[in-house]
Amino acid sequence: MLTVTVTGSGGFSGPVNITTSVVDTAGVPVPGWTVAVNNATVTLSENGTGTAVATLTVPSDSAALAGTVKVDVSSSAGSMAVSAQVTALNRVTLSIGSNALGQCILPGPITTKVKVGTTLRFVNNFSTTEPTNLTVHVEGGGANGVPHEPDPGHAQTQAYQRTITGIAGTTFSWWCHDPALDPGAAGRPKIQVVQ
Incomplete structure (x- = not known):
């Protein structure tokens, strides 16, 4: 699980949309791997903070043992992307x-x-x-x-x-x-x- 924390600044308040994906080193989706976020939209009070939890699921028979979880956030103030490399324990x-x-x-x-x-x-x-x-x-x-x-x-x-x-x-x-x-x-x- 990954915790996604979004913090407003400059007086921003409102909804922030969160989308997730998991890709390999070439940017191609990893077959069978999924990442789901428990809250696709967090609503921030002025300069406030909101969180969501992204859960990565790796199939028991996966050939891949590494990937990158990508998190994209967007709001009326703009968008931003972050990523985290992950390794399955086999x-x-x-x-x-x-x-x-x-x-x-x-x-x-x-x-x-x-x-x-x-x-x-x-x-x-x-x-x-x-x-x-x-x-x-x-x-x-x-x-x-x-x-x-x-x-x-x-x-x-x-x-x-x-x-x-x-x-x-x-x-x-x-x-x-x-x-x-x-x-x-x-x-x-x-x-x-x-x-």
């Missing part, structure tokens, strides 16, 4: 929370595409007050560098992380081994390995 983080019974909340029967060479992280975000370790069960992931996590798993706020290796086009599933919550084959989240 990792995909799957956050696993808990329900009131202390069971895993899985993202559902979704498929997440992950490129070979990407770090895959399963983060224990259990909300229980009792320390709870989480063990991630992985079925069919060993050939892709993601074997079943050994017991006792990983503690709250920690991650089980592995780097995706193997063959593009393969898919494996995962769920919570401990505390146990297996939704069955049809309901398990999946990881699809891509190039």
